[in-house]
Amino acid sequence: MTIKSSKIITPERNERRDLFNYSLIRRFYRSKHYPLSLQLFFVILLVIFIYDGFIGPDSSDANLITLSLSGIFWYPMIFGGLFFLGRSWCAVCPVGAIAGAANRFNLGFKFPRQLSNWGLPLLAFIGVLWGFREFGINVLREPLITAVWISGVIAVAILVSILFKGRVFCRFMCPITTPLAVMSRVAPVEVRTKTMATYSNMSNKQRQYASSNTIKKLPLMPEMSKADNIGNMTSVGKIDPTCKSCKTHDCFNGNEETEGCPWGEHPATMTNNSACSMCMKCVHSCPPTEPMRLRLRMPFSELWQVFRPNIYEALTIFVLIGIFNTFLWHETIDLFFPGFKQNLLDGTQSFFPFFSEDQVEKGIIRYVMSIGMVLGIYTLASLVSSKLSGQKLKTNFANFSYSYLAAFFIYGIIDSTFGQIANNGGLYLTAALHHLGIYLYISPNLIDLSSLEWYSTKWIIEAIVAALVGGYVAYRISQNITGNNTKKMMLAAAPHILMILFLVLIFTTIVPRWS
Amino acid sequence: MIVSRYTSTNTNACNVLFLFLILFINGQGLIQDAAANNGIPEKWDRLLIEEIPLLKENLEGIINALDEGNYTIVSEQIDDIKSGGHWSNVRKELESRNEADLISSFNNSLSRLDKLVATKNISSIGEAQILSKDFKKMEQALAQPVIDFQRLLLIVIIIGTLIAFGLYIIPKVRKKLDIKF
Ligand code: SF4
Ligand code: SF4
Numbered sequence A: 001m002t003i004k005s006s007k008i009i010t011p012e013r014n015e016r017r018d019l020f021n022y023s024l025i026r027r028f029y030r031s032k033h034y035p036l037s038l039q040l041f042f043v044i045l046l047v048i049f050i051y052d053g054f055i056g057p058d059s060s061d062a063n064l065i066t067l068s069l070s071g072i073f074w075y076p077m078i079f080g081g082l083f084f085l086g087r088s089w090c091a092v093c094p095v096g097a098i099a100g101a102a103n104r105f106n107l108g109f110k111f112p113r114q115l116s117n118w119g120l121p122l123l124a125f126i127g128v129l130w131g132f133r134e135f136g137i138n139v140l141r142e143p144l145i146t147a148v149w150i151s152g153v154i155a156v157a158i159l160v161s162i163l164f165k166g167r168v169f170c171r172f173m174c175p176i177t178t179p180l181a182v183m184s185r186v187a188p189v190e191v192r193t194k195t196m197a198t199y200s201n202m203s204n205k206q207r208q209y210a211s212s213n214t215i216k217k218l219p220l221m222p223e224m225s226k227a228d229n230i231g232n233m234t235s236v237g238k239i240d241p242t243c244k245s246c247k248t249h250d251c252f253n254g255n256e257e258t259e260g261c262p263w264g265e266h267p268a269t270m271t272n273n274s275a276c277s278m279c280m281k282c283v284h285s286c287p288p289t290e291p292m293r294l295r296l297r298m299p300f301s302e303l304w305q306v307f308r309p310n311i312y313e314a315l316t317i318f319v320l321i322g323i324f325n326t327f328l329w330h331e332t333i334d335l336f337f338p339g340f341k342q343n344l345l346d347g348t349q350s351f352f353p354f355f356s357e358d359q360v361e362k363g364i365i366r367y368v369m370s371i372g373m374v375l376g377i378y379t380l381a382s383l384v385s386s387k388l389s390g391q392k393l394k395t396n397f398a399n400f401s402y403s404y405l406a407a408f409f410i411y412g413i414i415d416s417t418f419g420q421i422a423n424n425g426g427l428y429l430t431a432a433l434h435h436l437g438i439y440l441y442i443s444p445n446l447i448d449l450s451s452l453e454w455y456s457t458k459w460i461i462e463a464i465v466a467a468l469v470g471g472y473v474a475y476r477i478s479q480n481i482t483g484n485n486t487k488k489m490m491l492a493a494a495p496h497i498l499m500i501l502f503l504v505l506i507f508t509t510i511v512p513r514w515s
Numbered sequence B: 001m002i003v004s005r006y007t008s009t010n011t012n013a014c015n016v017l018f019l020f021l022i023l024f025i026n027g028q029g030l031i032q033d034a035a036a037n038n039g040i041p042e043k044w045d046r047l048l049i050e051e052i053p054l055l056k057e058n059l060e061g062i063i064n065a066l067d068e069g070n071y072t073i074v075s076e077q078i079d080d081i082k083s084g085g086h087w088s089n090v091r092k093e094l095e096s097r098n099e100a101d102l103i104s105s106f107n108n109s110l111s112r113l114d115k116l117v118a119t120k121n122i123s124s125i126g127e128a129q130i131l132s133k134d135f136k137k138m139e140q141a142l143a144q145p146v147i148d149f150q151r152l153l154l155i156v157i158i159i160g161t162l163i164a165f166g167l168y169i170i171p172k173v174r175k176k177l178d179i180k181f
C-alpha cells in the first residue's frame, strides 16, 4: 500500500512549524534568563502573597493570597495556559523553582518505587484542594488557612527535594501535577528534536507500518539500561541523526553551564507533553548544532496519538472529570426514585458517625458519586464499543479516555476560565492595579453571565464545541486503533461519541450542579 | 567541544544593587510619603471591593422593598447605609478625589428619601431611582484611575532589582558551589 504524499509530514513541512524561526520567540526562549527571571518574579510574588495571607485582610476577595491562588493563578493562568503552552506553568512555578533549587543539595536517596506514581498527587488534589472545604478547612478561600497550607506545601517540597534525587515533589507529590500532566497533551506546541518522527508528526498510515522493531533499533541513552530505554520509548519513530551521533547527550545529562532536563526526559525520544515543562534547559544545553525545535502542531492531536495509553492515566482522566463536574447525581436519581437520597445519606453516615449529615453529603457522597458515575458511564461505553468492534476492553478503555478529556477540557476552559474572568475579572484587576499604586474600582463582573443572553451564548459554545471536539478525537482514536476497517471504526467510535454528547449535555444543561 | 552561547554576565544588575539596598531600607517610608504627597487619606490602602457591592446591595434592597411597598425594610436599608462603614469608606475615597458634588448629591437624595419613607410617601420610588443614578455616577467616578506614580515606580524598581539581583547572584553561587542551574 502506498502512502499519499499529502499525508506524510515531510521534514520541510515540519521545519516551517518551528516557532524558533521567529526571532522574538527564539530570543525569548533561548535567553539564559528564561525561565530564571520569571521564576524569580513568581517567587517574589509568592512571598508577598504569603505575607499578605498571614497579616493582610481577612476577606478572601481582598487578600492577595486567595485572590491569586484560587483566582487568577489557577483558572486563567494555569488552566487557561495549558491550552496554549502545555504545562509551561511548571517552568516558572515558584514552588517548583524552590524545590528545584533545594534539589541541588539533595542527599541522593531514591524515592520509594511504591510511591512513584500518581496516587499521592491525586489524593492531595481530591482530598486537600476539594474535599477539605466541606470539613471546615478551605485551603483556597481562607487567607490564613491558605497561607499556612501553601507554606506547608513549600516546606514539604524543600524537605522532599533535599532528601531525594530528581524532581520528586513535582512528579509524585504536587497536588496539581496530575491535572497538568494529562491536560498538557492538548497544547498546540511541543519541544522536540528536528527529525524526530514522533507520533505527533506521523500520519496514521505511517503509524500503521511502524513495528516494535523500530523501537528496538533506537540507540541507548547513557545511564539507562536497554530495558529502561525501550520502556521509556513511547515513540516508534527514528531518532534525529545529530542525536544519534551525539556523544554527550547534554540535553539529558546537562553540562557545566546548564543542568540536564529537570524532568528526566530525553527530548530526542520524547513523544508527549505530560512531563515537559517547556523550561528549555535542553535547548540551552544542547551543543550548537541545535537539533531542538519548538514545534507547532494541531491542538488536541496528541490525544489521538498516544502510543501506550495506560489504564491509570485513563482512570486519572475520569477522576478529574468527576471532580471538575461535581454533579449532584444523588439528587437527580432521587427525582426518579424518591427516598434514594435519604437512604444513601443514612447508609453512608452509619460508616462515618463523627461527621454531620451535611459533611457526609457534600464531602463524601457527591465526590464519590461524581467520580463513580462518570467512570461507570465510561466503562459502559467502552464495554459496548469493545464488544461491537471486537477489541479488548482494556485497550478500548485506555485509548478512548482521551476523547473525553478533550471534550471536558474545552468545556472546562469555557466554563471555568472564561467564567472566572467574566465573573471576577474586575476584582483581580482592581486588586492588582491597587497594589501597583493605580487606584480605581472596576465592577467584579466584567460580563453578566447571569443574563439569559450571555448564559445561552456560553451554553451553545460550551456544549457544541465540547461535543464536537470530543467526538472528533474519539473518531480519530477509533481510526488509529481499528486500522482500515471502516465498519469496525464506526462501531468502536459510536458508543463513545454518544456518551460524550450525553455527558456534555448533562453537565452543561441540567441544573443540579455544585460549584 | 561544548561552546557556550551565553558568555555575557549581567553586570547591570550589579550597578543597581546599591540602589536596591537603599530602596529596601527606605521602601516603606517612601511608600507612605508617596501616599501622603498624593493627598490620599490616612486609610488609603483601600480596595472598595467589599464596600461598593454592599452599598449596591442596600440600594437594590431599597428598590425591591419599595416595589413591594415594604417601608420598614427601606428604612432599615437607609439606616444601614448611614451607619455602616461601607458608605463612609466610599465617601472618603471620593473626598480624596475631590468629588464633593457627588457626595452631597448622594447624601441629599438619601435624606430626602428618608423623609419620604417616614411618611410612606409614594414618590419615594422616584427618589430611590435618583439615588441609584447618583450611585452610578459615583461608580463611574471611581472607575477613573488615580495613579500614584511614586509607588508604581518604586514597586517596579524593587521587583526589577530583586530579579536583577537574583540573575546576577545565582550564576555566581552556582559556579562557586559547582552546581548546574
Ligand atoms: S508540578 Fe506543581 S510544584 Fe512542580 S512546578 Fe508544576 S505546579 Fe509547581
Ligand atoms: S544534546 Fe542535543 S544533539 Fe545531543 S542528544 Fe540531546 S538534543 Fe540531541
Ligand code: SF4
Pocket: A191, A260, A261, A262, A263, A264, A265, A266, A267, A270, A275, A276, A277, A278, A279, A280, A281, A282, A283
Ligand atoms: S524536555 Fe525537559 S529540559 Fe526540555 S523543555 Fe521539556 S522539561 Fe525542559
